[in-house]
Amino acid sequence: MNKRLLYVCCFIVSCIIVLSQCVSKQRSTGLRGEQFAGAATCAGCHKNIYDSYLATAHYNTSHPASQSTVKGNFNDTFIYSNAMKVVMEARDSGLFQAGYVNDTLQELHRFDIAIGSGRKAQTFLYWEAGKYFQLPVSYFVSAHAWANSPGFPAAHPKFDRMIPSTCFGCHSSMVGVKSTEMTGLHITEQFEKNQLVYGIDCERCHGPGAEHVAFHTAHPQEQQAKYMTKTGSLKNQQKLDMCAVCHSGLKTPQRSVFDFRPGDKLSDYIYADITRPAKPSEMDVHGTQYQLFTASKCYIKSENMNCSSCHNPHSGDKQEVFSQRCMSCHTTASHNFCKLTTLPEAVLAKNCIDCHMPALPSGSITLLTNGHLSPTPDSIRTHLITVYGDETKKVIARLTKKL
Ligand code: HEC
Ligand code: HEC
Ligand code: HEC
Ligand code: HEC
Ligand code: HEC
Ligand code: HEC
Ligand code: HEC
Structure with a gap:
């Protein structure tokens, strides 16, 4: 076997082993644990920051799907062929994508989660039997239209594309993973239902804040931040890494990116990328x-x-x-x-x-x-x-x- 190929294979296998260990680690109390206070708590003392943050793409990058969070119109149709179409249906029981072949209903799946703030595009997930699946039709903002989800077949609707936790690693603040199974090189994750901290919140960037909140609540006179990383005192590379966690593309994780804290080195969380173009x-x-x-x-x-x-x-x-x-x-x-x-x-x-x-x-x-x-x-x-x-x-x- 070619040496480079062998290297790549070993690399992939080791990544999968480490990945499965880091995602299967049980998270104890609550979804993120008692160290976290939640963004609403921060508003108590950082009201201006909190208010402007509510309008950011970070805050809005994931939401439970509803008429107000889904950008597209309902009772609208995406057509694949004369025989095949998907209708965006607002029913009494919720919002659905319904796949029809010659007007006969074949598949009916709920819009459960909206991913994307809607600056450019939104895509939607549904929940079934412990897994998240991407719906075949997304919304494309500049065209003001429903569109075939990126990478999906153009000829027919596909309802079985599973969504891994990596997606949530960049588009949410935490997702509850129940278990990770491996069959060969293929990973299947089981998720905990409704265990998702939507959006990218204060503590996703700043790290856990419960101790900081408890201290400053007890010492309202104190003007120096305690129990909170001082972003200003970080080295430039550490500041860059705080953003690069999500703004350097898809990489192979070494540790769960949800554990990343300001001050950490990104290279401890991901493998150096051997496939990315250098230029x-x-x-x-x-x-x-x-x-x-x-x-x-x-x-x-x-x-x-x-x-x-x-x-x-x-x-x-x-x-x-x-x-x-x-x-x-x-x-x-x-x-x-x-x-x-x-x-x-x-x-x-x-x-x-x-x-x-x-x-x-x-x-x-x-x-x-x-x-x-x-x-x-x-x-x-x-x-x-x-x-x-x-x-x-x-x-x-x-x-x-x-x-
Ligand atoms: C009870 C009041 C209180 C609450 C609630 C609170 N903070 Fe603070 N925070 C302070 C005070 C006081 C300071 C220091 C003065 C300043 O920088 O505004 C501070 C400073 C900070 C700083 C700047 C650190 C530095 O010096 O660079 C960050 C970041 C921060 N808080 C994040 C948070 C987050 C995240 C939350 C919610 C989990 C939160 N705070 C909730 C009182 C509070
Ligand atoms: C946890 C992952 C994550 C982290 C950490 C993160 N981002 Fe983002 N960022 C995203 C995602 C996802 C989007 C796309 C959001 C959308 O539109 O749905 C985004 C969008 C943006 C945008 C475009 C939206 C706008 O308001 O113009 C900017 C700019 C941006 N990020 C800057 C930063 C900077 C600067 C940092 C570091 C201080 C950072 N991000 C840290 C995930 C992250
Ligand atoms: C490594 C981090 C990362 C991962 C993993 C990731 N995304 Fe993104 N995503 C981003 C960033 C950053 C943006 C903002 C666009 C850009 O690059 O400027 C974005 C943009 C988007 C947008 C458009 C949002 C808007 O309104 O502009 C959608 C929809 C989206 N991602 C869906 C997904 C889905 C679905 C998955 C999982 C299959 C996924 N992303 C995985 C980082 C990520
Ligand atoms: C996308 C990552 C990100 C998110 C989300 C975020 N911050 Fe920040 N925050 C930063 C960075 C980076 C700095 C340092 C900015 C600089 O270098 O000027 C900062 C600085 C601060 C400071 C100190 C400087 C100041 O502007 O007063 C406070 C306080 C703070 N953040 C609180 C919060 C609170 C509260 C929230 C949630 C409502 C929040 N942050 C959400 C990245 C983030
Ligand atoms: C922190 C300071 C700083 C900021 C902010 C900054 N630049 Fe620069 N920029 C530089 C320096 C230093 C150089 C290198 C100049 C040299 O080679 O002598 C440079 C080089 C460039 C070049 C030449 C690039 C090339 O490939 O030859 C362009 C064009 C440029 N900057 C445009 C911009 C634009 C547009 C912005 C705002 C979006 C910007 N810069 C913001 C410091 C800065
Ligand atoms: C020299 C200035 C400059 C620096 C430094 C910079 N950006 Fe930007 N960024 C911009 C400008 C300008 C835009 C376009 C804003 C717009 O169109 O409203 C932008 C847009 C973005 C967007 C949205 C892209 C899109 O079209 O959807 C993201 C995401 C982003 N920046 C992330 C980052 C991250 C992460 C870093 C640090 C690694 C960074 N930026 C550093 C100037 C900068
Ligand atoms: C209409 C397009 C345009 C706009 C607007 C523009 N530039 Fe340029 N800029 C250019 C082009 C083209 C060159 C190369 C000119 C040449 O070498 O003859 C250039 C050259 C430069 C250089 C020198 C690059 C080098 O080779 O050293 C810098 C720095 C720069 N621009 C910064 C800026 C900044 C800062 C702004 C805003 C204040 C700006 N430019 C606005 C088109 C533009």
Whole structure:
């Protein structure tokens, strides 16, 4: 056998063994244990942060499915062929995706969980016999339409795609796993019903806070945070790792990512990736913000730049704010302002990101909508900050039309 192949096989097998050990570990009290207080408790003393956080994609990335959390319209149909269709049905007993062949009902499954805040897309899960399955029809926001779930067959609805806990590792704060079974290289997980902490909450990023809450409740005079990691005192790589846990793409876990705490090293939780393309230009823009950003000159040539240099973790910022962030380093005074000379400085100053961090099509998130022959890719803001010739042409054309 080829040496590399052998290495890859050994690697996969060892990953599965470690993975099964870490996910089958029993979690004692409650879903996350007594160390955790829950986000609502934090609101008591951090009201402003809590209120703005409720509008973030992190908070909204998973919800129990309901008329208010599911973005699409009901009693609408997704058509596969003349004979086959799925109807989004609002019945008295709940919301369902119903699969029909020649108008005869074949499959009926409930929208139980909505994944995705609905900035771009939402996909839905149903629960059956201890497992989560993805429903065949997702919602594609930019098309305002239902669409075939990414990677699903185009010719017929598929209702049996099982969802692993890794999905919840990036889209929730905790999921209750009852058991993990292995048949060969195949893993089947059994979940605890309704044992899910929806959204990415305060303690998912900051670590458990019950002791912090108890201390500050008992000592309301104390202004120094106790029993809580001081994010400001972390090293830059530790700050990056807090976000990279979920923003560096799908990886093979060494330990459950739910155990990750601020200050931890991400490399202790995942295996170094041997299959990912080494060149940033070959990476998918989806989910690899960490790799793309750290390959950018802005990061390489400056000290201590991290995700918070541009993003406020507690609110979703608007576009103009980002150009301001660029100009905290790139100014005419320091001779590293934009070198493009065809547009006035005042125009450049409002549009840095459209030219240097353009939204590019994702190869991995593509959705097929009714009446289209090929799927439409979702477009995602690249984090490789550099000069993009073609995008610049488009932006110049758009901007000069307005001038
Ligand atoms: C009883 C009041 C109280 C509650 C409830 C509370 N905190 Fe705090 N927290 C404080 C005080 C006081 C500080 C220090 C002053 C400040 O930074 O606001 C603080 C600071 C912090 C800091 C900043 C640490 C630093 O110095 O960098 C974080 C992070 C934090 N709290 C997270 C949480 C989380 C998460 C929760 C909910 C699990 C929570 N807090 C609930 C009182 C509270
Ligand atoms: C537990 C996993 C997880 C962690 C940790 C995490 N994110 Fe996210 N983040 C997500 C997911 C999932 C989405 C997509 C949410 C959606 O739209 O459904 C997202 C979306 C975002 C977005 C786009 C949404 C918006 O409001 O513009 C930004 C920006 C972002 N994350 C930044 C960060 C930063 C900065 C950190 C570190 C401080 C971080 N994330 C930590 C999982 C995570
Ligand atoms: C996506 C990860 C993430 C989530 C979710 C999150 N935080 Fe933070 N928080 C951070 C980061 C990163 C910093 C440090 C920001 C910086 O470097 O400026 C921070 C800083 C803080 C601080 C200290 C600085 C300040 O702004 O006062 C407090 C207090 C805090 N967070 C509380 C909370 C509370 C309460 C919640 C939930 C309502 C929450 N955080 C949710 C990542 C997060
Ligand atoms: C390694 C972390 C990670 C895993 C695992 C993961 N996602 Fe995501 N997902 C993200 C991030 C980050 C985004 C935000 C898009 C981006 O990359 O900019 C996202 C975006 C999405 C969106 C679009 C949300 C929006 O409105 O923009 C959906 C839907 C989604 N994921 C579903 C899933 C499902 C279903 C699974 C499991 C089969 C899954 N994801 C596994 C990190 C992850
Ligand atoms: C923390 C400071 C800092 C911030 C914030 C920052 N940059 Fe940079 N950027 C740099 C440094 C340092 C370089 C390297 C300059 C050099 O090579 O002399 C750089 C390089 C660049 C380059 C050249 C890249 C290449 O491949 O040649 C571009 C384009 C750029 N930045 C655009 C931006 C944009 C757009 C933003 C905002 C979204 C931004 N920068 C934010 C520090 C920063
Ligand atoms: C130099 C500034 C800058 C830095 C540093 C930065 N981002 Fe961003 N990020 C942006 C801009 C600009 C957008 C686009 C915002 C928009 O379109 O509203 C963005 C968007 C995103 C999105 C949403 C992408 C999409 O199109 O759905 C995610 C997720 C994200 N950032 C995560 C991160 C993470 C994680 C880090 C750290 C590894 C990071 N960002 C570092 C500027 C930055
Ligand atoms: C209309 C598109 C466009 C806008 C808007 C724009 N740039 Fe540029 N930028 C370019 C192009 C194209 C170049 C390469 C110019 C050249 O080398 O002749 C460039 C060059 C640069 C460079 C130097 C890169 C190098 O090779 O060293 C930096 C730094 C930079 N831009 C930062 C910014 C910042 C910061 C903003 C916002 C204040 C901005 N740009 C706005 C298109 C744009």
